[in-house]
Amino acid sequence: MKKFRLFTPGPCAVPEEVLLEMARPFHHHRTDWFKDYMKQATAKLQQVLCTQHEVIIITGSGTAAAEAAIVGCIAPEAKLITLEGGKFGERWGEIAQQFGLNVVRQKIEWGTAPDAALVQGLLKQHPDAAAVMVVHSETSTATACDLRSIAAATNAAGKLLLADCITSAGCLPLKPDEWGVDVVITGAQKALMLPPGLGFLAVSPRAWQAIEANRNAHAYYLNLVKARKMAREADTPFTPAHLLVRGLVKALDILLADGMETVWKRVAAMAAATRQAGEAIGLKVFSKSPSDSVTALCPPAGLAVKDIRNELEKRYGIESAGGQDQLKGKIFRLGHMGYIDEMDTLLAIGALEQVLHRMGHRFELGAGVTAAQKVFAERL
């Protein structure tokens, strides 16, 4: 008997009932049947994302949604500032470059978060910038920024804020309308508990103005003007991955039955428990500003990340993530998104203890799960 447990920070575990929902017989997508799913999906996405902004569903990955936002919002004559503190931040700068846009790519030390002061400074330096793009939760470094204060800075300067919320939407507190986030970008396979294949955008009226005014957008499949026109009729410009839309409605129902405040609280507790457990068994938390949706831990001296991850998988079927690029071999990551609750998290910590113990790491067996239990008892 070997059970399988998906703890990667996306794709994340999907409820069995969502998978079965998608296995049911389906109709054509240009029908009232599908329009009803689209209406439900967009309305429920608005609730989960705490926004009244228009929501767009794209068949593609989170990167496709981000490309739609960048190419749509940033006209060739405009300037974009990207804040790059990890692999995903860098990707958004690369997209802007690929499309020949005027982009200021601000590097940030991996494992630290950009803040409002940095943004204010950059906007003073580049008063001609039209927009700032930030990663709310940088998955590659497991680092979250204070999106609210960054939004305050961009709003004070009258600039658009594009936020990669791919691993924050549905798991970290996020209030785009209240905070002034113009474009929220997210994807299916993270906290929204769906298999990969859909990207989502919530776009403010101000951002729509920029998009509508941008006549030179190099976008057809990812054209937001077209997408908005169709979305207003609960439709899509191109054939959507409509089974995933159906699954989405079911997945969002599960999240909304709990309510977002409850979900955020649970995710925060799972992350705190993982960090405290890690420290209790002698593992350093990598990030100086850790995200609650994914935790990056540094391996104990002398043990290889690869071996720890292999053992977790071989013994307990736990799929974790390693580090990418400059963090390869330096961290391993456990997600707190998707169909995971606090007892799943306890299980993962328990497995980590067993594996490290057998690999010769010296620590007090049980210290990790005990630390986690205390966090859960206090916070939930």
Add this chain to the structure above:
Amino acid sequence: MKKFRLFTPGPCAVPEEVLLEMARPFHHHRTDWFKDYMKQATAKLQQVLCTQHEVIIITGSGTAAAEAAIVGCIAPEAKLITLEGGKFGERWGEIAQQFGLNVVRQKIEWGTAPDAALVQGLLKQHPDAAAVMVVHSETSTATACDLRSIAAATNAAGKLLLADCITSAGCLPLKPDEWGVDVVITGAQKALMLPPGLGFLAVSPRAWQAIEANRNAHAYYLNLVKARKMAREADTPFTPAHLLVRGLVKALDILLADGMETVWKRVAAMAAATRQAGEAIGLKVFSKSPSDSVTALCPPAGLAVKDIRNELEKRYGIESAGGQDQLKGKIFRLGHMGYIDEMDTLLAIGALEQVLHRMGHRFELGAGVTAAQKVFAERL
């Protein structure tokens, strides 16, 4: 009791075992588990598409795959000729325009097919053209061209041929390598018997040269250079809709168990049966060069397409397609792709007879199914 039958020319019916395959628990996509599915999927796609050309899998619709091909192959300084005899042909010209490419958009009367003579003439007129883009089976008009002779014309002139095979791949005879088709574009939700969400490309070495040389491609998510690099490691540059890739392997197994010659023969027989049945009950076939993957029939005088389609759906759960744009209200379409066999086709013809009879159309009841039965007995 009301049964449901999907006869639209995409999305098409999907085998139950494919849907259930996708409902099984899944792993992360950056794993050997998924690489194995990718290897199987690409190898089997090559068999189904009768090609040795490198195959690329894109998460998106067929339009996404077409955009990748156009933007990838056609450099800003190059010229593309698009042959536009329907809604999809027009879409490819629109994409080229949206990206500011130099495009000659050749209009063709809807319901007729472009031929080699037309292509030769256009290439004489535009000797600077780098490529021609043609629709093998134009779904909107249910019209197929002779792709083989068109490929002979583009090859003789040393030009690239991009072919929209979205409703031909897996159902009409197609031999890209033998014929000299440089880019085959197709999608999941047609003859490949999958729900929507994936697009596919088979790209010739000559087309790869053009793609690699094109330094100004406005493509990131749909960048074929990146996609090829990853595909060679059985991987994808961005998170793929990996459940669909798993379903694809199962669906392709079903097609390959029959063998493509058998599949092509069955599809041709279903189309011939539908056309002959249509004529036997007084319905005109719209196209002058009908595709075997979808049939467009004109309604009898005095009856509205909308009413016929509604009755088919209400009484027998048969979902058909209407006409688009200039053909709205003038045709209705029945697909022969996907998980449909000859007895399903007989059923659809029978339902059409019942519906037309009740609506007051005068014809010999049973003439349609009889004509179909004869076709099946002769051809299969």
